[in-house]
Amino acid sequence: MRSRSLRRVVIVGGGSAGWITAAPLARMLCRPDGPDHCEVVLVESEEIGTVGVGEATLPTIRFYNQLLGIDETDFVRATQASFKLGIEFCDWGRIGHRFFHGFGGFGPPIHNRPLWSYWLRLRERDPGIESYEDWSTATVMARALRFTPPQPGEPSPANAFDYAYHFDAALYGRYLRDYAVRHGAQRVVGTIVGVQTSERNGFVEALHLSDGRRVEGDLFIDCSGFRALLIGGAMKSPYEDWSHWLPCDRALAVPCERTDPMTPYTTSTARSAGWQWRIPLQHRTGNGLVYCSSHLSDGEAAQTLLANLDGKPLDDPRPQRFTAGRRKLAWTKNVVAIGLSAGFLEPLESTSIQFIMDSVGRLTALLPDRDFAPSLAEEFNRQMAYRYESVRDFIVLHYKLGERRDSEFWRYCADMSIPDVLAHQLELFRETGRVAIIDPEGFAEPSWASLMLGLGLTPRRRDPYVDLVDLDSVKRHLATVRSAIRRTTQAMPLHAEVLSRIAGG
Numbered sequence: 001m002r003s004r005s006l007r008r009v010v011i012v013g014g015g016s017a018g019w020i021t022a023a024p025l026a027r028m029l030c031r032p033d034g035p036d037h038c039e040v041v042l043v044e045s046e047e048i049g050t051v052g053v054g055e056a057t058l059p060t061i062r063f064y065n066q067l068l069g070i071d072e073t074d075f076v077r078a079t080q081a082s083f084k085l086g087i088e089f090c091d092w093g094r095i096g097h098r099f100f101h102g103f104g105g106f107g108p109p110i111h112n113r114p115l116w117s118y119w120l121r122l123r124e125r126d127p128g129i130e131s132y133e134d135w136s137t138a139t140v141m142a143r144a145l146r147f148t149p150p151q152p153g154e155p156s157p158a159n160a161f162d163y164a165y166h167f168d169a170a171l172y173g174r175y176l177r178d179y180a181v182r183h184g185a186q187r188v189v190g191t192i193v194g195v196q197t198s199e200r201n202g203f204v205e206a207l208h209l210s211d212g213r214r215v216e217g218d219l220f221i222d223c224s225g226f227r228a229l230l231i232g233g234a235m236k237s238p239y240e241d242w243s244h245w246l247p248c249d250r251a252l253a254v255p256c257e258r259t260d261p262m263t264p265y266t267t268s269t270a271r272s273a274g275w276q277w278r279i280p281l282q283h284r285t286g287n288g289l290v291y292c293s294s295h296l297s298d299g300e301a302a303q304t305l306l307a308n309l310d311g312k313p314l315d316d317p318r319p320q321r322f323t324a325g326r327r328k329l330a331w332t333k334n335v336v337a338i339g340l341s342a343g344f345l346e347p348l349e350s351t352s353i354q355f356i357m358d359s360v361g362r363l364t365a366l367l368p369d370r371d372f373a374p375s376l377a378e379e380f381n382r383q384m385a386y387r388y389e390s391v392r393d394f395i396v397l398h399y400k401l402g403e404r405r406d407s408e409f410w411r412y413c414a415d416m417s418i419p420d421v422l423a424h425q426l427e428l429f430r431e432t433g434r435v436a437i438i439d440p441e442g443f444a445e446p447s448w449a450s451l452m453l454g455l456g457l458t459p460r461r462r463d464p465y466v467d468l469v470d471l472d473s474v475k476r477h478l479a480t481v482r483s484a485i486r487r488t489t490q491a492m493p494l495h496a497e498v499l500s501r502i503a504g505g
Contacts, residue, residue: 018223020176040185043209087101100450106135146492191209248290366380399416431461
């Protein structure tokens with residue numbers, strides 16, 4: 001039987017999305033000595049800029065890098081990266097209030113029940129008890145500006161946390177470009193002026209470039225950003241609008257000079273009609289404002305952003321318009337959309353780059369041959385729809401909960417209807433103290449608990465099993481864990497010291 005394996009994969013668009021996609025595909029498919037060699041070709045235009053807001057990530061990026069065999073020290077040095085233990089939220093639940101979404105849990109459970117459930121029991125007796133965050137190793141480390149990677153061995157506070165990175169997205173794209181080219185990917189620089197489709201089945205056959213070149217392929221991956229050149233243009237896949245639940249539709253991004261201390265976390269500060277991010281890098285700080293244009297003008301947004309920088313701006317704010325939502329079919333015929341062409345959810349929980357990596361992972365698992373069995377596209381679309389909706393609900397949670405009513409924007413968010421699944425999750429926690437995990441591959445129970453407790457949602461009742469455990473033993477257990485976390489954290493180096501050692505080689 002003749003092989004029907006793919007002969008050429010064409011990626012449209014460079015930047016982070018294109019090269020995050022190209023690197024693993026080149027590593028997997030570009031084997032000149034193999035019987036089914038496949039070319040990976042990326043077409044990008046140097047005339048088209050990229051959106052540089054995705055500089056904060058989730059811990060799963062480490063597995064992507066490890067899969068590619070990337071050395072962490074080399075990566076951190078090349079991308080001006082810093083380490084990220086979570087996100088500090090300021091003024092979200094109410095003005096003047098802060099809470100932390102740390103990467104990891106809240107210490108070892110008691111009889112298979114999470115530690116924060118027992119903390120709720122103790123708080124009923126002692127409203128002045130320390131915050132539940134004192135039992136999150138990542139949070140305690142972040143507050144103390146400490147960092148070291150988790151230490152292997154028996155479970156302990158030294159490995160009861162996870163971490164991700166902040167990095168310069170443009171540098172990361174170039175880093176992966178070099179990697180992909182070393183592993184056989186071909187880079188074509190040119191501007192696409194036409195897309196040729198088959199009269200027989202509507203598949204994309206080739207791209208036409210402005211200089212007359214023609215780029216043929218079997219599988220085309222659309223990483224063209226909001227332009228959605230192939231998936232929205234040639235394939236006309238409809239876009240599902242989620243702006244009812246996520247009304248922010250614009251963003252401004254600007255770098256500023258680095259200031260100390262070097263925080264090992266992202267900061268998200270709620271504003272009158274959106275929120276502002278702060279992302280510390282080795283060479284600068286990334287900043288931006290995500291906002292709703294119905295409640296804040298572009299000029300007011302720029303003033304708000306620039307007035308709240310902690311360093312001198314290094315550029316003018318760069319604008320971006322968007323509509324929260326996703327393509328109903330991210331895989332149509334022989335076109336797969338990855339990145340902004342597939343959908344957009346604001347970077348409140350640093351999921352933009354993770355969506356790219358999720359998409360690439362699922363595509364490689366469902367890689368088609370030249371016959372493009374429809375069931376592969378159906379499964380890919382099912383999985384990605386599930387992922388987008390799960391993350392959407394987690395982000396909507398930030399806006400729906402809380403006590404802010406100081407602007408029309410926040411009053412709208414408090415009153416808006418929410419997806420049925422999210423409504424169920426909130427009601428379950430409010431009534432019983434249980435967390436419903438709808439997507440096992442998405443945000444885990446500690447993350448949901450961090451957000452709901454941090455935004456002021458206190459359960460009316462709790463798991464009755466928690467009340468069966470001897471109260472004195474609970475107190476001793478929590479005191480032991482808290483003390484161990486503090487001792488472990490105090491022995492760690494400062495985050496800035498770790499980065500200085502890496503930068504110095």
